[in-house]
Amino acid sequence: MNPLRVAIVGFGKIARDQHVPAIAAADGVELVAVASRNASLPGVPHAATLDELLRDGPPIDAVALCTPPQVRHAQAAMALAAGKHVMLEKPPGATVAEITPLVTAARAAQRTLFATWHSRFAPAVEPARQLLAGRKVTSVKITWKEDVRVWHPGQVWIFEPGGLGVFDPGINALSILTRILPQPLFVTSADLAFPANRDAPIAATLALSDAQGLNITAEFDFLQTGPQSWDIDLDTDGGPVTLSMGGARLRAGGKQLVDAAEAEYVGLYRRFRELAATGESDVDLAPLQIVADAFLLGRRRTVEPFEEAT
Structure with missing residues (x-):
């Protein structure tokens, strides 16, 4: 070929x-x-x-x-x-x-x-999906916090209309979640923090659910300093399951099941x-649809201007 x-x-x-x-x-x-x-x-x-x-x-x-x-x-x-x-x-x-x-x-x-x-191609995502297929998930917490100044230096477009702001990395978590959970998800509430001088959010808090009433919360932040957080914690009837490092690591039952290099x-x-x-x-537009619904449903707050150091 x-x-x-x-x-x-x-x-x-x-x-x-x-x-x-x-x-x-x-x-x-x-x-x-x-x-x-x-x-x-x-x-x-x-x-x-x-x-x-x-x-x-x-x-x-x-x-x-x-x-x-x-x-x-x-x-x-x-x-x-x-x-x-x-x-x-x-x-x-x-x-x-x-x-x-x-x-x-x-x-x-x-x-x-x-x-x-x-992020769906991260090494722990498919193993997590297979593990969760045999369990009942009772709650989910997403913590996705990184420093825009490190990961998107000088990229003005990310804070312009259509650039998604903090949802540019946050959508990675949503793409994983919509892959590993069996039911379609929808937004129930959202709080969006817009810098006074920008047109996209720099932080966001979401609540989501599915048809069975699953409780899902997500915290996104674009101003995280120090250690960066790309974690999904799930409570299940078989014990806690954690996807960390953006889907590179999987932990369940007190054991590290996957810890692999990014590919x-x-x-x-x-x-x-x-x-x-x-x-x-x-x-598959499910992750983008969730973000669009967060903008549609979200309560907008104005926060201090964001200026990238030069």
Whole structure:
């Protein structure tokens, strides 16, 4: 089988830190071009924009869109119209509804649309799902707190409309939760803290449930200093279960069941290659729907302005 020839569109921190090494480590996938106005990769053909890449760049089979979510819909539509498979970094878009036309376009073009949730490929997530399949979950607590100044330095778009603010990392926890729990989840209340000078929240508290009345709470914070927290604690009829380090570790019954190195993005590209081989799409919007409902239902509070130190 010929390798899947991928172009990365948008070459910021996530593309450099995750996508480039993952493509190099994934069998059957090859990085053949980069499209970015502000950055390039030595030795790899470069274009300033996606349309320039499609017009003048080397032959490609697929694009990985690592641009801010506010511009991904137009780029995905352009790539699908050009007959390319499309990987969408998370979140897949700035709104829920804009993804549906892309699914339709991918089906018509017989091309893959892959809305990725990289945290679902963390090493402890599937073992946790299998463990919980035999248990009754009685409550869940999410604690997802990190420092935006460390993980998103200079990324102004994240606090602009459609950038999600603290839900950019928080949606990772929701993507795990919607994978490991068997029932659909919905928001029952939300408190959103917006800096006075920003258009997206810097902290949030959510309450969620399912049709059986499961009690779920989530605390998201974008100003955590010191140790960072990416934890999901579940009470079950078989004892407590904890997913920590963003899904890299699983503990249950007083034992560490999984403690593995991160390899999420390699899993993403393996899945992308499998999908592209048949033209199948994989688009689960449940995590994005929860965030959208949090904005719809949430009580908004104004907090002190956020200024990133220079």
